Amino acid sequence: MTDFAFEHRYSRQIRFRHLGAEGQARISRARVAVVGLGALGTASASQLARAGVGYLRLIDRDVVEPSNLQRQLLYTEDDARLAKPKAIAARDALAAANSDIEVEAVVDDLDAANAEQLLADVDVVIDGSDNFEVRYLINEVAVKHNLPWAYAGAVEAHGTSAFLRPGHTPCLVCLIGYGARVGHDTCDTVGVIAPIVQWMASFQVAEVLKFLAGREDALSDAILQADLWHTDVRLIRMGQPKPDCPCCARREFVALGAGRRALSVTFCGRQTIQVRPQHDASLSLDALAARLRPLGHVRASDALLRFETGDVALTVFPNGRALVHGTDDPARARALYAQYIGM
Numbered sequence: 001m002t003d004f005a006f007e008h009r010y011s012r013q014i015r016f017r018h019l020g021a022e023g024q025a026r027i028s029r030a031r032v033a034v035v036g037l038g039a040l041g042t043a044s045a046s047q048l049a050r051a052g053v054g055y056l057r058l059i060d061r062d063v064v065e066p067s068n069l070q071r072q073l074l075y076t077e078d079d080a081r082l083a084k085p086k087a088i089a090a091r092d093a094l095a096a097a098n099s100d101i102e103v104e105a106v107v108d109d110l111d112a113a114n115a116e117q118l119l120a121d122v123d124v125v126i127d128g129s130d131n132f133e134v135r136y137l138i139n140e141v142a143v144k145h146n147l148p149w150a151y152a153g154a155v156e157a158h159g160t161s162a163f164l165r166p167g168h169t170p171c172l173v174c175l176i177g178y179g180a181r182v183g184h185d186t187c188d189t190v191g192v193i194a195p196i197v198q199w200m201a202s203f204q205v206a207e208v209l210k211f212l213a214g215r216e217d218a219l220s221d222a223i224l225q226a227d228l229w230h231t232d233v234r235l236i237r238m239g240q241p242k243p244d245c246p247c248c249a250r251r252e253f254v255a256l257g258a259g260r261r262a263l264s265v266t267f268c269g270r271q272t273i274q275v276r277p278q279h280d281a282s283l284s285l286d287a288l289a290a291r292l293r294p295l296g297h298v299r300a301s302d303a304l305l306r307f308e309t310g311d312v313a314l315t316v317f318p319n320g321r322a323l324v325h326g327t328d329d330p331a332r333a334r335a336l337y338a339q340y341i342g343m
């Protein structure tokens with residue numbers, strides 16, 4: 001905790017007539033979960049922490065890599081060299097920016113088995129993920145538990161952002177159906193520039209601050225779409241939820257109902273596949289390091305173990321989850337997991 005006076009620290013927000021002391025007090029009591037600590041997630045989390053949101057839960061499965069530094073503003077070269085888990089690196093950076101708030105780091109993958117638990121006890125969820133599997137899960141948890149959430153995505157120089165409130169606005173399935181899972185461009189395939197990410201994150205955070213401050217009257221209830229390269233901006237009114245939406249009208253939660261698979265694999269970007277066992281394990285990373293040392297290069301901490309051999313590398317977490325780097329082949333990823341971690 002600092003000895004900075006509250007009224008002084010947040011004076012510029014308190015002076016802003018649409019927030020005032022009452023709005024700031026509400027923001028300071030608020031609890032927000034951020035799913036995905038890439039460019040969007042770190043930009044949003046940074047603004048929320050500095051705005052004084054009282055509690056932030058940062059959820060991310062990945063580690064910091066050199067290609068993140070161009071746009072993920074909370075990370076340093078040291079974080080990339082040490083391959084720090086993003087949730088932990090982000091928590092540490094935010095704690096240095098505002099030690100008056102509580103920041104919890106969760107180094108895990110949000111999935112059907114843990115989504116409701118990881119998104120419990122918060123007022124709002126921020127989507128900073130880069131994939132639709134996670135977005136559909138967030139949307140279903142949001143609808144099921146009447147939880148507002150801010151959606152955003154950005155690739156190349158264009159992006160989309162919207163603040164969705166169950167019962168008031170359409171849900172994600174009302175807006176785009178269930179068809180967005182496959183074949184969409186990602187930052188790994190087509191690239192992205194930082195300004196569009198910052199803009200989409202800023203729109204998310206502005207809407208979230210309005211909501212947290214109790215100023216629902218100021219919400220846009222619109223989708224922002226922008227292309228910064230061609231300087232094209234659109235604001236599309238969302239209208240009403242669809243009366244026949246399978247998710248928010250019929251409450252069929254297909255993503256949450258999918259449950260956990262045996263030894264599941266998920267694509268996490270170019271040349272990286274996540275493998276996780278059906279049930280969380282409790283691995284001794286020290287014992288694993290000793291076993292793997294004769295087979296390649298090993299670096300281990302309490303939080304993770306990194307093992308490099310030949311053209312592949314594995315990042316292993318204590319709960320048994322692993323990122324297999326250097327292949328796009330799920331079968332090979334599973335085989336490497338079985339070979340080196342053994343489950």
Ligand SMILES: [Zn+2]
Pocket residue numbers: 170171172173174175241242245246247248249
């Ligand atoms: Zn819906």
